[in-house]
Amino acid sequence: MGRYLEDFQVGEVFQSQGRTITDADLMQFTGFSWDTNPLHTDEEFAKASRFGGRIAHGALTLSCATGLLARSGWFDQTVIAFLSIDKWQFTAAVVPGDTIRLTATTVAAEASKTKPDRGAWKAEIRITNQHGVTVQQGFFTMMMHTRPR
Numbered sequence: 001m002g003r004y005l006e007d008f009q010v011g012e013v014f015q016s017q018g019r020t021i022t023d024a025d026l027m028q029f030t031g032f033s034w035d036t037n038p039l040h041t042d043e044e045f046a047k048a049s050r051f052g053g054r055i056a057h058g059a060l061t062l063s064c065a066t067g068l069l070a071r072s073g074w075f076d077q078t079v080i081a082f083l084s085i086d087k088w089q090f091t092a093a094v095v096p097g098d099t100i101r102l103t104a105t106t107v108a109a110e111a112s113k114t115k116p117d118r119g120a121w122k123a124e125i126r127i128t129n130q131h132g133v134t135v136q137q138g139f140f141t142m143m144m145h146t147r148p149r
Contacts, residue, residue, distance in 0.1 A: 006109070056093070109121050
């Protein structure tokens with residue numbers, strides 16, 4: 001069982017394990033997203049770009065980040081829904097072979113005034129690569145169960 005809303009403390013920090021982004025990840029994401037931009041699929045094209053080679057889709061990195069947060073176990077059977085992603089910034093490219101990590105800092109954990117069985121958890125999210133460079137950042141808000149009474 002995961003953590004209930006009341007179990008989160010403002011200022012609490014979680015850091016995920018690493019997740020290496022592979023060439024296969026890019027190709028699979030290209031297939032199911034239909035995003036065939038040559039920056040993701042054409043090495044020769046991408047070599048001539050400002051990136052110097054293929055880069056991961058921004059949405060792929062974001063998706064992996066949600067998975068890293070889910071793997072924490074904090075939300076097993078206690079999350080109800082993803083409510084928002086706010087002020088999201090894509091600040092650096094991720095390339096095949098990069099290992100990303102997610103850091104989540106709780107900024108709010110507030111019970112609903114009208115539905116006492118739930119509330120909202122909000123965290124500042126930072127995704128970094130193996131060099132400590134922030135590649136994406138912003139805020140996640142999730143609807144969470146409160147502890148059963």
